Amino acid sequence: MIRTELSAAGIDDPELRGAYRRCRTLNAAHGRTFFLATRLLAPDQRPPVHALYGFARYADDILDDFDPNLDAASRAARLQRLSDEFFAHNEHPDNPVLAAVEHTARRYGIHDELFDDFLASMRMDLTITDYPDRDALNLYMKGSAEAIGLQLLPILGTIGEPDEAAPYAAALGRAFQLTNFLRDVDEDLARQRVYLPADELAAHHVDRDLLMWCHTNRRTDRRVRDALAEQHEVARQVYRYAASGVDLLAPRSRPCVATALTLYSDILDCIEDSDFAVFTQRATVGNGRRLRVAGAGLLRSWRARLTHPAGAA
Known part of the structure; x- marks a missing residue:
């Protein structure tokens, strides 16, 4: 299957093919829902999407590796090396992930600014553990989530000007990350991070100490539940806005994006159905539901590719 995808994407160089395979392996291993949705893209679209995921995952692992021997300074140095290597634009980097993402960025005209924004947010994770308000959190998500959505846009294609769909x-990138923030509250606390606006939590008399109490005692205090419900509705509003732009994408890309949107928003349903028991269980969408949604998306994808092949509006 991967050979077919690489050939469809016109990637013939053996070393470059190996680099893209490495990124695909990272996506399959870590991006469970994302990888499933990627299968709904046309074969030529999949390798560049895997390359973007591989780069993001590689940077994220620098920050979240639980190796006790890696202090903040060591992680910062590794992240800086990654940045330096990427922006050097060496056509033949030693790192296979960089080789694939550099090739993808050149081929699709993905601007350096989007990668710079992403790496800036990764650096924020080295020193910032709390966000005082929505503006501060949005600044972080500009690089960590919105930039990813914008990087993908040239690969997905649009029916009009890209700026209209941007x-x-x-x-959509922001909606996915807001979902992760809610689902991973407990896991993030283990890393001493809180990705929820402090002023909005305070309106429900919630602070870091109360969140840590919930983390330690494996239960959701009523005040925390109310605060999380409010954050849940914020995420829902972002999903509704993002969904209204799916029709601006190239027809062959819509089933993939619509499927990812549905499955990620289903995670919000799971969180709500558990009554926000995020300290005792990690919200996941069942395999049956995943397969039903993906199966329906696959049928739509096949039809769209037949009706609107690559390059068609």
Whole structure:
């Protein structure tokens, strides 16, 4: 299957093919829902998407590796090396992930600014553990989530000017990350991070100490439940906005994006159905539901590719 995808994408160089395979392996191993949705893209679209995921995952692992021998300074140095290597634009980097993402960025005209924004947010994770308000959190998500959506846009294609679809692509990246923030509250606390606006939590008399109490005691205090419900509705609003832009994408890309949107928003349903028991269980979408949604998306994808092949509006 991967050979077919690489050939469809016109990637013939053996070393470059190996680099893209490495990124695909990272996506398959870590991006469970994302990888499933990627299978709904046309074969030529999949390798560049895997390359973007591989780069993001590689940077994220620098920050979240639980190796006790890696202090903040060591992680910062590794992240800086990654940045330096990427922006050197060496056509033949030793790192296979960089080789694939550099090739993808050149081929699709993905601007350096989007990668710079992403790496800036990764650096924030080295020193920032709390966000005082929505503006501060949005600044972080500009690089960590919105930039990813904008990087994908040239690969997905649009029916009109890309600038028209860009706000919706950015919003979808933000919606996915807001979902992760809610689902991973407990896991993030283990890393001493809180990705929820402190002032909005305070309106429900919630602070870091109360969140840590919930983490330690494996239960959701009523005040925390109310605060999380409010954050849940914020995420829902972002999903609604992002969904209204799916029709601006190239027809062959819509089933993939619509499927990812549905499955990620299903995670919000799981969180709500558990009554926000995020300290005792990690919200996941069952395999049956995943397969039903993906199966329906696959049928739509096949039809769209037949009706609107690559390059068609």
